[in-house]
Amino acid sequence: MTEQSKNNHRLLQILHSPVISEKATLLADKRSQVVFRVAPDANKHEVKAAVELLFGVEVKAVQILNHKGKVKRFGRLIGRRKDVKKAYVCLKPGHEINFEAEA
Numbered sequence: 886m887t888e889q890s891k892n893n894h895r896l897l898q899i900l901h902s903p904v905i906s907e908k909a910t911l912l913a914d915k916r917s918q919v920v921f922r923v924a925p926d927a928n929k930h931e932v933k934a935a936v937e938l939l940f941g942v943e944v945k946a947v948q949i950l951n952h953k954g955k956v957k958r959f960g961r962l963i964g965r966r967k968d969v970k971k972a973y974v975c976l977k978p979g980h981e982i983n984f985e986a987e988a
Contacts, residue, residue, distance in 0.1 A: 899927045899935040903984055904971060916975065919982050923949075923972045932972045942980040948973040 903909075904920040912918040923932055929947040936944050950973065954966035976982070 893938065896931065896935040896938050899924050899931050900939065905984075912973070913981075917978070917981065919974045919976065921972045921974065923970050925968070925970050927970065927972070929972075932974065936974050936982075940982050942982060943977040944974055945977045946975040948975075 901922040901924065904922060906920075909920040912920065921932070921936075929949055932947050932949070933944045936942065950971045952969045952971060954968045957964050957966060
């Protein structure tokens with residue numbers, strides 16, 4: 886396996902799923918930002934490269950958010966939801982990602 890194919894394989898594992906919520910759709914409309922759930926060990930440079938590779942768009946900036954999981958009770962048992970890492974990807978003007986057309 887060459888170094889380039891190893892790097893592309895890593896980039897394909899960075900993005901887990903898009904976040905489809907009310908806040909995410911408002912950001913997409915007003916600021917042309919897209920929100921993704923990403924791998925816990927991903928950094929901004931890898932997220933930018935992964936989005937550009939997968940969707941063929943140009944990325945202007947990336948902000949990363951670590952969201953800690955809530956502590957929840959189930960009767961007398963105490964559990965915890967998983968931690969989530971999100972990436973807010975700002976696209977350059979004229980570029981957009983349409984998830985309905987991708988499917």
